[in-house]
Amino acid sequence: MSEVKPLVRARNVQKSYGDNDVLKGIDLDVMPGEVVVILGPSGSGKSTFLRCINHLEDMNAGSIMVGDQQIGYELKNGSLQRLSPRNIARQRKEIGMVFQQFNLYPHMTVLQNIIEAPIGVHKESRAEATRHATELLATVGLSDKADAWPRHLSGGQQQRVAIARALAIRPKLMLFDEPTSALDPELVGEVLATMRTLADQGLTMVVVTHEIGFAREAADRVVFMDGGVVVEQGPPGKVLANPEHPRFQAFLSRFI
Template structure:
């Protein structure tokens, strides 16, 4: 298959993520209609928008869980899912795509922990089983991650012994275990009971404070206001508006953004 090519201080001039003219359709339904977006190293970008606006699809395209139809996505100077040959983009092998994904961690709505593995075992599964890292080193780093998310005492607990919030924090640690350059969060609190949302958002704020590059799809307006460097509003498969959270959330310039935020606030 070929398609036409198209807050670390000091901040480097080059984006870590560069999306250009990204299109994606499912059958006759065009979900992404030409997305352009840059994300700088150390930046936290929160994507807001109504259901069906293409937010999650775009996130999955960055990790090549969904193949784009047209355009390009570059992460850390690598064309994700494709290589450029003679002016055309050619699809990479599954093995080569798996290597590219090592630089990108992703946290989903559902925790997807292995129920027969402890928290520690879940975290080291990819580093040891996929990336062939030394088990002792992987365990040491996993314990460091569990300490960072406040769950050291749950290292040997099974998912059924953890609350939903604790399971999602373990899922975050699992994604961090491969030491990614970029973290993607796809509505990570949507499956949680309201009283458990705060602990997951606190973990994500800590990651943001540590300078990890993050793209977060969420409806948590408070998190966007407190942790984001930039808010992107999507609707109908396009980027409608983007800017500093204090501007986009308090004084949006586009009517669609204003309507979405007003309805969201009224629902809350």
């Protein structure tokens, strides 16, 4: 039997802005079907690391593999060389990402937002893209909103449409960058419920969030970052109940 390989394999990922070292050598594997939740204080480097996974940020050192793809670079003549923007865009076709802001096209209906990339980038037929979009709207609980305009939706509904839009490209990996941070508290639950549904379906997910409850209920593994490094990681039942590192203990004490 062949060994299951990590879907994401990050090694010694480093990123700095001038003299500010944001990532100081991140090593992390994510297995197929795993839900990894990254916790940490603001400025710890979590979102930067997430953006490096689909090369929205350049790394200064290290490597990230998604499947068998070296993200952002290729090995030529013994050294890593930057891929062309076209080839980077091709890699991103297999990685969905949901941001803090919804970034829906205001001049398009919900359905049009969702089918835009499958038709325009992936060259799906309109009929197939629409069929898949209809399924995704049912998954996120918005079947009745296909013809609605984004401005007529609540923030929670807009974020669920953004999740459906990211899923429309049939990604093998989904990245969530604090997807509930821009929402009013009463709307957070509906987005987290949608994400739990995706987790239950076996989608590989890396989630940056401050929602400890989501981490406890939906994560297979919790990773705590601080100061640009991974400080502690493990199953949520273990590390959230009995964190070993003082920095993680101090972080969690704010939520008790």
